[in-house]
Amino acid sequence: MKKSFLLILLALAACKNETKETVETVTDTVVIDTTAIRVAEEKAGEDNEPIAPERTTANPDEYVTGHFVSNKDVTAMATLVREREGNPSEDGTAAAYSITFNDPNIPALPAGCCEMILVNEGDLNGDGLDELGYAQAPMNGCVFYYYVYTYKNAKWKQFIEPFVIPTGCDGISRADMEKIVFKEGNVIYFMQTDMNDEDMEKVKTKAKLL
Incomplete structure (x- = not known):
């Protein structure tokens, strides 16, 4: 009888140890899986993290100086801002200025x-x-868009309604640009290209103030 009782106790002890080992094994497995998931989530977070804009001078020769905000000379420069990684020729991402x-x-x-x-x-x-x-000549350079801004109340504001300058893909110089917008008396004009004229003559047109 004592032998039987001893055998039962040994069997229960063995069973308990087996259960403990099983639980520990399962617990170890869960920890490993959780770590893997956490690492994967952190990696995904790194991949999706937005890239800070990278500012680089696009064309250092393209600048102009003037009294834009005060009576002292201020230099304005066209600067390239890379908003995200990528090759414009491959994914169509245009450069931003x-x-x-x-x-x-x-x-x-x-x-x-x-x-x-x-x-x-x-x-x-x-x-x-x-x-x-x-x-500015978006993409193909055959048509320019022209903008004029004024500095008012510590902000840049469009001064006249933008207009189009077709170039026939020949480009245009700053000297020519300087003749496009002008003031006569108290009226502001711009030279608008007549698209109905085969020689694309320019017509003096009153600018619309904004």
Whole structure:
């Protein structure tokens, strides 16, 4: 009888040890799986983390100086802003530009795509400061879009309604750009290309103020 009772106790003890080992094994497995998931999640987080904009000077020769915000000379420069990694020729991501200034207190003027020509338009609105113009040729360079900005209340504001300058893919110089927007008396004009004329003659057109 004592032998039987001893055998039962040994069997229970063995069973308990086996159960403990099994639980420990399962617990170890769960820890390993959890670690793997955590590592995978951290890796995914790193891959999806946004890339900080990288600012580089796109064309250091493309700049213009003027009294844009005060009576002292300020230099504006076309600057490339890389918003994310990628090759534009492969994935179609266009380069983005910003007009930056040598005075850190002047906010940058976002300009989008693509390369541009900067122009000091002179004082168009009679406030004693120069307006800043720029021509930009998205993608193919055959058509320029022209913008004029003024600095008011510590912000850049579009001064006239943007317009299109077709070039026939021949490009355009800063000297030609400087003749496009001008002031006569108190009226501001721009030279608009007549698309119905085979020689694409330019017609003096009153600008729409914004």
